[in-house]
Amino acid sequence: MLELKMVNTFYGSIQALKDVSISVTKGEIITLIGANGAGKTTTLMSVSGIVRPASGSILFEDRDLNDLEPDQIVAAGVSHVPEGRRIFPYLTVQENLDLGAYLRRDSAGVRKDLEYVFELFPILSQRRHQAGGTLSGGEQQMLAISRSLMARPRLLLLDEPSLGLAPLIVQQIFEILVQINRQNGTTIFLVEQNAYMALRVAHRGYVMENGSIVLTDDTRVLLENEQVKEAYLGV
Amino acid sequence: MNYFLGLFVSGLTRGSIYALLALGYTMVYGIIELINFAHGEIYMIGAFTALILASVLSIAGLDALSILVIASLVAMIYSAAYGYTMEKIAYKPVRHSQRLSALISAIGMSLFLQNYVRLAQTSNFLPFPALIPRFTFLDLLPFRASSAQFVIFVTTAVVMILLTFLIKFTRIGKSMRAASQDKTMAMLLGVNVNRVISVTFLIGSATAALGGVLISSFTGQINFFIGFMAGIKAFVAAVLGGIGSIPGAVLGSFVLGWTESFGAGYISSDYEDVFAFAILVLILIFKPSGLLGRPENKKV
8 A cells, every 4th residue: 555665865964764665555554663763753754745755766556655745645545643743732623623624525524524533532522622732642642643534544644642641541542543443444654662552553563773674574573573672672 | 082083093094004914914924934024015016006007997987986996906916916926936935944035035025026116117206096985974073084094994894804704714714824833734634835825925915905005095195115114014013913913913003003193193293103113112022922922832
């Protein structure tokens, strides 16, 4: 479904991604783990067209995303929940969700999806008319995920959903991600520093170091890998 | 008392014109954090366009009211095209450079447009026809309020209401608010930010042109330089209200209008501009974010 081939991305003269190749199959959850500054966020930003690779291709359902503008990439079915959630602080919860469905014209479908995300996260329906900036960290993460779901994506990119959240909330959010993947068949590309949680929910994983993919396998295998255990699981 | 009310009305008129201009400053700043110093020139170009049209249409023998409406609409469209083009030529190429580059580009654009009009038209003051018809019911008021003042205030009020509706409830309005809070996130949700910026320039330029036409019809003369002072005053009004905030720009404009008008009426008209800039200095010292501005929020 998504195929990164030998992607190289630079910030000025600094190379952030080196020959990165990742493939995501329809219906799976894959995770990309790695330390701070390894290039995980850049990988996602390259997919959603905010950062442009210097070379390599990013194919999504046989279209090269490098040729598309960010809004066309959303229209193609890719939705990105960025690091730090980036809720519009002065818009209400409802308005944030409306913007998630910005490109959609099927108002009946949008209404149904709104009900669906309120079912997933009932707290949002209570907070509906509150400004986004007044929500707690966990609620903001729920809103960020819901906002992206409102675009009804086929591929959901998630950047560090666990960042700065209490373990119990992280647990809850990850359970819902699995539920979204199972119920709707939404493919999920999850970037995480919380390697243990990520490897438990994902089917396959990639390990990134200094801009390169150094390891990839089924998550069950990665969880047993000595290198991964030592570097990322703290065992 | 009647003297007071007269000054009040005069301040209201000034405030309305400042508001029509300040909207453009504040909306553009809200989205691309640029002080568009060429904004006053758009107002001036609006007035010139209307003058040319009014001359042609009066030869054709139309009545004043139809001339006013047609000239205003055409001036708004024409100036909006200027604003749109200006953004594409002078601001878009430097959008990702340092902020100073865009600022200098804006000053350059301002000088260019002033001198372009001076060369293409004239450097002399031109008489501008009084297009606003006379409403006799205003004569019944105990204080002086001209028809022009009445029309200026009503038009401004209508524009403000329409704009508030547009920003609050429409799709493009929502995308404008989103882009002003977080452009990257807006892009990630499918908002075409380039288009949002263009629309912002179109709206801001059209309202500025409307202000230019109305005030010229009130003062009765224009030249290539009228945009300069008006632009700076409207900028002061936008900062006063809190730059980036639309209600702030409107409030700031009226506060500025009244300050000037009461200052000139009760103290001395020689110091009119001094009052305007003194209030700017005061607000920058005591409330730098402006009357309704949001305090600088950190981006994480």
